[in-house]
Amino acid sequence: MYQEKIRHILAKNKIIKTSDFSDSNIPKNYLPRLVLKGELIKVGRGIYIQDWSNYDExxxxxxxxxxxxxxxxxxxxxxxxxxxxxxxxxxxxxxxxxxxxxxxxxxxxxxxxxxxxxxxxxxxxxxxxxxxxxxxxxxxxxxxxxxxxxxxxxxxxxxxxxxxxxxxxxxxxxxxxxxxxxxxxxxxxxxxxxx
Known part of the structure; x- marks a missing residue:
């Protein structure tokens, strides 16, 4: 159930905020898991990107x-x-x-x-x-x-x-x-x- 919501968020956003997950009722503990798996990169407090090509300062x-x-x-x-x-x-x-x-x-x-x-x-x-x-x-x-x-x-x-x-x-x-x-x-x- 959460996997589908996560895929939808990742497909829609180049930059992901913690609030994107909480707005979709996905527990926040999924974010560190995605970072550990290499699917997200944490670039700031509550801000993630999928790869460095999406880094927009x-x-x-x-x-x-x-x-x-x-x-x-x-x-x-x-x-x-x-x-x-x-x-x-x-x-x-x-x-x-x-x-x-x-x-x-x-x-x-x-x-x-x-x-x-x-x-x-x-x-x-x-x-x-x-x-x-x-x-x-x-x-x-x-x-x-x-x-x-x-x-x-x-x-x-x-x-x-x-x-x-x-x-x-x-x-x-x-x-x-x-x-x-x-x-x-x-x-x-x-x-x-x-x-």
Whole structure:
């Protein structure tokens, strides 16, 4: 009886959570058995994969941490603006959020709670899973607002790519720029790029 339910879960999911088993009324002690048999690999607390080809660090991170939204370089990567896999994950949380449990190699950004979800969307990772990420216009505003902390060459390259996009949403970009108080900077940069 449990074997059929387990096969169904394994066929449906690349990444398996303990809750997938408990939701199907399968005793949790089956998970360690599957790990011992080599049918699952434990990659985090309550998170398993069937083989290393399913290891999606962005989705696994999102399973472990519900609040963070991928931003800055991680957002650029997820939007396909760079094919270089970032050395660390970059994400945003709201001010006051306890970020002490994050890996010190990750880059955490803070924003006022009322601006936290502005521009959040679901985006597909290269592995076909969906995670929370800022849309392109919010990402561009974040980059412009923090350009002094960014590699100049990368910044210029991203801005040139954005300007060339056919489906860019300049209305949304300027709306966000106004909210963040960087309209002047956004306008100046776009004017330079459009020359």
């Amino acid at each position: 962005y989705k696994i991170f999102q399973f472990q941490h519900k609040v963070p939204i991928f931003s800055f370089l991680s957002a650029l990567y997820l939007h396909g603006f760079t094919d270089i896999i970032p050395k660390y994950m970059e994400f945003t949380v709201y001010s006051g959020y306890n970020a002490s449990r994050f890996d010190k190699n990750n880059q955490v950004h803070y924003v006022k709670k009322e601006l936290f979800s502005l521009g959040m969307m679901r985006i597909e990772t290269p592995f076909g899973n969906h995670v929370n990420c800022y849309n392109l216009e919010r990402t561009i505003c974040d980059l412009i607002g923090n350009r002094s902390k960014m590699e100049r060459e990368l910044f210029v390259s991203v801005m040139k790519e954005y300007v060339k996009l056919k489906d860019k949403d300049l209305n949304t970009l300027f709306k966000y720029a106004e909210i963040f108080g960087i309209e002047k900077e956004v306008l100046e940069i776009l004017e330079v790029m459009l020359e």
